[in-house]
Amino acid sequence: MGFRLIDSADLPWLVATREKLLGSDHRHHGLLVSGPPAIGKYLLGLDLATQMLCKQPGQGRACGSCQSCHLLSNSVHPDLHLLMPEVLAEDCHPALLSHAQRYLDAEQSSQKRKRSNFISVDGARLLSESLLETSRLGGRKVALVLAADALNRNAANAMLKVLEEPAGETHFILVTSFPYRLPSTIHSRCIRIECPAPNVNDALAWLRARHEPESEDLSTLLVSGLGPITIDELLSNGSVAAMTTLVAYCMGKNHKTPDSLTLARLCGEVGVDRALHILQNLSLQTVRESVRKGAKASAGGLFRDLGFSIRAFQRLGSARETVGSAVDEQLALEDICAWVCEEHARI
Ligand SMILES: [Zn+2]
Numbered sequence: 001m002g003f004r005l006i007d008s009a010d011l012p013w014l015v016a017t018r019e020k021l022l023g024s025d026h027r028h029h030g031l032l033v034s035g036p037p038a039i040g041k042y043l044l045g046l047d048l049a050t051q052m053l054c055k056q057p058g059q060g061r062a063c064g065s066c067q068s069c070h071l072l073s074n075s076v077h078p079d080l081h082l083l084m085p086e087v088l089a090e091d092c093h094p095a096l097l098s099h100a101q102r103y104l105d106a107e108q109s110s111q112k113r114k115r116s117n118f119i120s121v122d123g124a125r126l127l128s129e130s131l132l133e134t135s136r137l138g139g140r141k142v143a144l145v146l147a148a149d150a151l152n153r154n155a156a157n158a159m160l161k162v163l164e165e166p167a168g169e170t171h172f173i174l175v176t177s178f179p180y181r182l183p184s185t186i187h188s189r190c191i192r193i194e195c196p197a198p199n200v201n202d203a204l205a206w207l208r209a210r211h212e213p214e215s216e217d218l219s220t221l222l223v224s225g226l227g228p229i230t231i232d233e234l235l236s237n238g239s240v241a242a243m244t245t246l247v248a249y250c251m252g253k254n255h256k257t258p259d260s261l262t263l264a265r266l267c268g269e270v271g272v273d274r275a276l277h278i279l280q281n282l283s284l285q286t287v288r289e290s291v292r293k294g295a296k297a298s299a300g301g302l303f304r305d306l307g308f309s310i311r312a313f314q315r316l317g318s319a320r321e322t323v324g325s326a327v328d329e330q331l332a333l334e335d336i337c338a339w340v341c342e343e344h345a346r347i
Pocket of ligand 1: 068
């Protein structure tokens with residue numbers, strides 16, 4: 001994996017939210033940071049945690065040289081508690097992964113199996129127990145929960161008590177792209193901070209400064225609703241061509257009626273899970289656009305209809321959970337592609 005470090009301070013679309021979050025000393029003990037997927041929210045959460053733990057924070061940022069900052073840069077800070085679902089470990093930033101390891105180990109205690117999409121109750125319990133202990137460095141304790149929507153009900157309940165009555169100076173930073181999936185008991189104990197969607201030109205400029213791709217490819221991917229951080233990873237891994245072809249096909253750039261075998265082939269070239277993720281993103285994009293503009297439908301292409309897009313989003317979501325473990329992955333993929341194309345033809 002060719003990760004290139006990203007500094008959340010360099011992400012133009014997060015500047016305002018970053019200032020708001022890092023610039024204040026008086027924070028609620030429960031923050032819920034939400035916003036579109038793959039725009040750098042996790043890194044922002046980590047920066048916020050770093051600043052909260054820093055012994056001598058300056059104007060809106062950590063000092064970078066105290067004991068706490070030193071431990072954080074080596075990913076071994078005992079008072080940063082990072083929880084995330086196992087599935088994120090597959091392609092998350094290495095700095096986040098090393099912090100997350102102690103709770104991931106708890107989650108993986110049972111037999112080998114597919115990496116879970118959920119944050120397990122074991123992980124959440126261990127986190128709550130650790131947070132009841134005294135801070136190791138004598139300062140704050142910060143719990144950073146990434147993809148907090150992945151907390152299932154039991155895991156959320158396990159965390160609730162410390163969120164209600166945090167011991168000492170304990171702060172929670174929950175980060176999610178799907179805040180509505182969190183139980184209301186969690187919502188009601190947090191202040192929500194919404195990160196705005198990146199402006200396409202800002203995202204293009206940021207990506208161009210890091211890579212030298214065809215700008216037409218970049219625009220296609222950005223318009224599809226893939227976040228700039230995901231696109232940055234794709235460009236680093238050199239897998240952008242198949243992806244662009246798939247997105248362009250779904251957006252109806254090269255044809256009138258999508259056909260399921262072509263769609264399945266293009267998905268196969270991208271990789272099943274990633275392809276279904278992209279299709280789901282595209283359907284979500286239509287839903288988001290409709291909410292934002294109040295219009296019935298937005299762009300053309302496969303997911304031009306709002307009602308169909310909502311159904312497709314759900315269906316693709318469950319397909320993502322089952323296709324990976326299907327006996328015949330190719331057949332399962334062709335099945336979901338056939339459903340998408342047939343439903344599309346009906347509208
Ligand atoms: Zn510091």
